[in-house]
Amino acid sequence: MTSSILVDRRDGWILLTLNRPDRLNSFNDEMHRALAAALDEAGNDEGCRAVLIAGAGRGFCAGQDLSDRVGKDGPPDLGYTIETFYNPLVRRIRALRKPVVCAVNGVAAGAGANIAFACDIVLAARSARFIQSFAKIGLVPDSGGTFFLPRLIGDARARALALTAEPLAAEKAEEWGLIWKVLDDDKLMAEAEALAAHFATQPTQGLAYVKEALNASATNDLDTQLDLERDLQRKAGRTPDYAEGVKAFMEKRPASFTGRAK
Structure with a gap:
C-alpha cells in the first residue's frame, strides 16, 4: 500500500x-x-x-x-x-x-x-x-x-x-x-x-525562540511580551550558536551554526 x-x-x-x-x-x-x-x-x-x-x-x-x-x-x-x-x-x-x-x-x-x-x-x-x-x-x-x-x-x-x-x-x-x-x-x-x-544551516535554537515569541504575541499584552523577550534572549545568549555568530561577525566570515542548545 x-x-x-x-x-x-x-x-x-x-x-x-x-x-x-x-x-x-x-x-x-x-x-x-x-x-x-x-x-x-x-x-x-x-x-x-x-x-x-x-x-x-x-x-x-x-x-x-x-x-x-x-x-x-x-x-x-x-x-x-x-x-x-x-x-x-x-x-x-x-x-x-x-x-x-x-x-x-x-x-x-x-x-x-x-x-x-x-x-x-x-x-x-x-x-x-x-x-x-x-x-x-x-x-x-x-x-x-x-x-x-x-x-x-x-x-x-x-x-x-x-x-x-x-x-x-x-x-x-x-x-x-x-x-x-x-x-x-x-x-x-x-x-x-x-x-x-x-x-538547516541556521541557528536552530534561536529560531525556535523566535517562533515561541511570535506564537505568544497573539495573546500577550505588551508587558508580558517584553518579559518573554527578555527571558528568551537570555536563553539565546547562552547558546553555542550565539557565540559562534558573534565570533564569525568579528572575524568577517560566514558563521558555522550547529543548531544545538549546548
Missing part, C-alpha cells in the same frame, strides 16, 4: 509530502496519523533543522475527505475529528522547534488552507487558490482558520472569505499578507527546498 505521507530526508531537513493525489490530498484518519508520526519524528531528530510540507499531484490539500464520513450511522461527530486530528496537527506545527515551510501547489481548501497558514512560511504557486470552503456545506472554519485569518488579513477580509467561501488567488493572498511569496509554478519546489536547506 502506498504511504499517504512521503518522508524524504535531506541534508539537515525533511520534506513531508501529502500523498493522496487522487483525492487532492484530502485527509483521512490514516493520513492524519502518518503526518503526526512524521512531524513527531522530525521534532525529536536533532539532525533535522527544518521541515518542508508539500502536496503531491495537482493540488496541495482539499481538507477533509468527505467520503470518509459518508455511510456512517447517524450524523458524524465532527468535534471528535477536530479534537483527535486537526487541533493536534495545528499545535504540532506551531510548537515544532524548527522552521516549517509550506509549498502550496494548486488548491488549498478548507482545513488544507488553514494547515498551510499554521506553517511558519508559506510559498505558493501562481496557480494556487485558497478556499475557506466550510460555508458551502454549513460548517465553521476549523484548524485555526478563525484564529489565523483575522490576524493575518484583518476582520473584514476574514469575514468575507469565511462567509462567502470565495476562492482567493495566490497573488491576492500575497498582496494581503496571508502568505509570504508567490512563485511561478515550475519554480515553487526549487525555491521551497532552497529555503528549507537554508534553515
